[in-house]
Amino acid sequence: MASSLVFGAVADDLTGAVELSAMLQAGGARTRLVVGAGAVPATLDGTDALVVALRSRVAPPDEAVAASTLAARRLRALGARQIFLKYCASFDSLDTGNIGNVAEALRQDAPPAPVLFCPSFPEAARTVFHGHLFIGLQLLADSPKRHDPLTPMTRSNLVDVLAPQTTLRVGVLPFERVAEGAAAIRRHAEAALAEGTPFLIADAILPADLQRIAEASVEWPVMTGGSSVAAYYPALWAQRGWMPPEAAPPLTATAGPSAVLAGSCAERTREQVACFGQSHPVLSLDPMEPQEAGVARALDWAAARLGEGPVCITTSDDPSRVAAAQAAYGAIAAGRRAEALLGALAAGLVGRGVRRLLVAGGETSGAVVEALGISQLRVAPFRELGVGLCQAEQPVPLALCLKSGKLGSVDMFARALAGMEAAHA
Template structure:
């Protein structure tokens, strides 16, 4: 995935579609606000990760739909949006003279994005795409009850035909096997036939397909579809870190359990810290190599090893470890990391002081006595701070899943 997006702006073509999108974003851990139309004046949006604007463009004349959508895009741009999602119905509601094509054409051109995906699928509601065709509960769209819709009768199940009837640009279909290829971008740029803009229609039948689509295209400035990929896009926009300074047996077990689950981990050795061999910059570089993981950074060790390291200077070593971990937390927060899990009372205190958080809203508990907390100074953040002896062996995994909304 690309670097963390500072704000996700979603524009839906009707209100129920907007609430649908907002629910997926909130569930995935993004602090989300829903606006009914474009506000007439500026609003403070610093405490939100995602803004969803509900329009009434589904059945508007194409020109009006483009105008209203561009108003929303420009408003979101002024309020810090770094990524845009155009939300339409999972049955691609649109006639040959419809709005999805003209609207997306205008957005791609304005934001200077070469291409975007068309992902109407929502498998949980029976909407899937296979070989470029959209199915409703296993029935081709144009054979489903949607063929008789009074406003947007579905005349074809092939999304390419539906879109190219409206848009100025061509569509490229990607089947399931093609999605497994690593060099997709090069293939698409070769296939676009010299066009300045184009659309990609990936097959999308399962949740695993959604994850793959987001891994391939989640860094695009513009994406479009139903609400299916939103939860995975939201998770990709949420980065986090796990920090451990406690040397309790419970924390040591949790560290080993987390590592065995396949997560990347960086151990801080006191002697390397004292000698200057280990720096915050080096740890940041390691973390950056694993952008999709909640990397574990820990100084925790057995009692015997702790006694050995204390020979370097008990107070000096303890202070250096706290400084490195708390500084790491602060720098990662500034880089867009919104989830921080900390093990150890002293370590937790050092981290919260460095972050400048003093007031917290208490959420659900990961384990008895260990809640997810939202600092009132920045409601986009989620913290889990635990005493060294608290929590189950798989505590770190549970904490990550809870704050990611899984």
């Protein structure tokens, strides 16, 4: 007999889905990750949380809403008490979506209740105060995110960011109410709902703020945010008797050749590629060159070096060259060309025996996993910001590290590849 699911999450990219799964696993929740709404099973046993990874962050709004709604309906059919919309801690989105429009669609299928938006991730220096998102000491609009090639974030007030994406009214859950605790949060949110404002941007600066927000929202049918607030849910589920105290089995060690595929143009990814290149071979590809020729050249280059250690193939580039590519092809099309190239390379590398693969970039990770035909991943418990370790059994046994372009230490590439050779509890 299938068990009832506690928590169903819809993530707008794969690296976010991995990060969320890892944090839930670390909290003791038996968590599964599937890729695509179509991969949600009809029945489920021994699972407390099911995370669905989509590629909806920069998808056309109608596609993002349709895929997210389908995933949420399948999660509810499995008994999920709460649907959680996972997005980036920097609230990556456009005026057309896909945060507000998707959240509105998810709420339409649920009983009436407030919906909070909580992207804060204090461990990564992402905080919200009076509705304004800060990246470290900088307002979002003053940070490098203003130059993001796909979702340039030119406003710091998240009410102003979210409002064009939804027909519903958007307000703020102020820090003063958050500091008063879960009961005060619920009273404020329910009063706002009664006055016609169901969506609230949640102020949160410290981990304790996220814990209070989680306590307030754990029984609401729809919640949205980053993985940092969701990390507090498993303990609350255990307190309510919603999940048994059973730990998931650890990931196994994986040997074999290894490689890095870097598609993110984030400054941190480019720093990581440069650091890796100090002691390992790196090949830079122009994603605008014909794909067949680029893939063949890169695979020949890698084949001659894989026996000596890990290699890196990258399409990451400086902002000026990215802007030129976008001007020629359009922002989304230019990104998709790079993702298709790296997806084809991933399939070629795995076909040549690579069994440990690090992929840098959320959209790139989605493209690679799709190209490899992977529909389900086992995820290791969270250990380090920006390092999402997981394993696929089909179509071939493969260890993966799927990382956001903006996160991870500068020297993480080599460390993560080496770490895949050890078991992860």
